[in-house]
Amino acid sequence: MVPIGTIFYFNPFHFSLCFAHRILGTKSMNIVVLGPGAIGSLWAIHLKKAGHNVSLWGNKTQSTDSIQLEDKPPILFDNRNTQALSQADLVLVTVKVWQVEHAIKPIIQHLDSDCMLMFMHNGMGAVDRIYHLVEQHPVLLATTTHGAFRPSANRVNHTGLGQTQVGAFNDKAQQCEFIADVLNHAQPEVFWNQNIKQALWQKLVVNCAINPLTGIEQCQNGQLANQEYQTTIEKVVSECADVMNADGFKADKQTLLDTVRKVIVATGKNYSSMYQDVFYNRTTEIDFITGYLLERAKCLHIATPVNAELYQQIKAKELSEN
Structure with missing residues (x-):
C-alpha cells in the first residue's frame, strides 16, 4: 500500500x-x-x-x-x-x-x-x-x-x-x-x-487589428472603438479572413470582426504590448503578428495592402527608435 x-x-x-x-x-x-x-x-x-x-x-x-x-x-x-x-x-x-x-x-x-x-x-x-x-x-x-x-x-x-x-x-x-x-x-x-492552430489564427487576427493601430496611435485599446478607425479595422479583418480561408482555416469575416470589437471593449483600458514596446523604444512583435500574415499572404498570392501599410508604419517606428 x-x-x-x-x-x-x-x-x-x-x-x-x-x-x-x-x-x-x-x-x-x-x-x-x-x-x-x-x-x-x-x-x-x-x-x-x-x-x-x-x-x-x-x-x-x-x-x-x-x-x-x-x-x-x-x-x-x-x-x-x-x-x-x-x-x-x-x-x-x-x-x-x-x-x-x-x-x-x-x-x-x-x-x-x-x-x-x-x-x-x-x-x-x-x-x-x-x-x-x-x-x-x-x-x-x-x-x-x-x-x-x-x-x-x-x-x-x-x-x-x-x-x-x-x-x-x-x-x-x-x-x-x-x-x-x-x-x-x-x-x-x-x-x-x-486544432490549436485555428485558435492561434483567431488570436492573430485580433492582434493584427489592435496591436499595430495602438502602437501607431499610442492609445489605449478602447480608443479603437472610435468611428475613425472602423474602416481600417474592417479591412484588416477582411484581409486576415481571406488569408485564413486560403490557408485551410475556417474564417467568417463578420464573426472575426465581432470578436475584435468585443476585445476592444473588454480591454478598453489596457495598453497593448505593441503600444508599450513602441513607447519604451523596444523591438515589437510585428514580424510574428502582421509579418506572419503577410508571409502567408505572399505564399498564397493574396493582396493585403492595409495590413502591409500598418506593418511598414510599425517597422518605421522601430528603425527611428534604434
Whole structure:
C-alpha cells in the first residue's frame, strides 16, 4: 500500500493517458518557466501554489529570484539552475515571440528528450523557425486571455481573468492532453484544443487589428472603438479572413470582426504590448503578428495592402527608435 501523501514522480510518456489522469492529483511536476515576464511570472506563482516544483530561467544572473503577486507575500524561486533543466518535465516558454530562438538555444542541451516544451506567446511562426532544434521533444502551443502586468521587476498584477487553450504542435505532443488538467488545477480555465492552430489564427487576427493601430496611435485599446478607425479595422479583418480561408482555416469575416470589437471593449483600458514596446523604444512583435500574415499572404498570392501599410508604419517606428 502506498502511504498517504506520497508524491509520485513519473514520466508521462511511459504510462497510459488514463494512468496519468489517475495520479495527477498527487503528481508534483518539475517545471521551468523560461522568460518570467508578466504572464510567465503569473503562471510560475500559480503552478508553485498548486504544489509543483517550479524554477525560473530568466535574464537575472543570481541563483534565486522572488516574485510578488499583487499585495501577497513574495515567493522565492530558483533561477538559472541547470539541474532543474535536466530534471524538467515541462518548460513553459513565455518570452517575447522574437526572443524564442535566442532563449531556447542555450538550454536545449540540458533537457531530456521527453521534456515537454510549451510555447505561450503572441504571434505565430517562431516555433516553425526553431523546430529543427526541438523536434525530439513533445512540442505544445498555448494561448491565453489572462491579463498580467509587471509594475516592477519582482511584482506581477493579475489584471484580468481569462481562459487558456493548449494543443499539440507535433505528433509526440498528441499524448500530452493531460497537461491541460495540470494547468487547469493551477489557473483555470484551461482547455485542450485538438486544432490549436485555428485558435492561434483567431488570436492573430485580433492582434493584427489592435496591436499595430495602438502602437501607431499610442492609445489605449478602447480608443479603437472610435468611428475613425472602423474602416481600417474592417479591412484588416477582411484581409486576415481571406488569408485564413486560403490557408485551410475556417474564417467568417463578420464573426472575426465581432470578436475584435468585443476585445476592444473588454480591454478598453489596457495598453497593448505593441503600444508599450513602441513607447519604451523596444523591438515589437510585428514580424510574428502582421509579418506572419503577410508571409502567408505572399505564399498564397493574396493582396493585403492595409495590413502591409500598418506593418511598414510599425517597422518605421522601430528603425527611428534604434
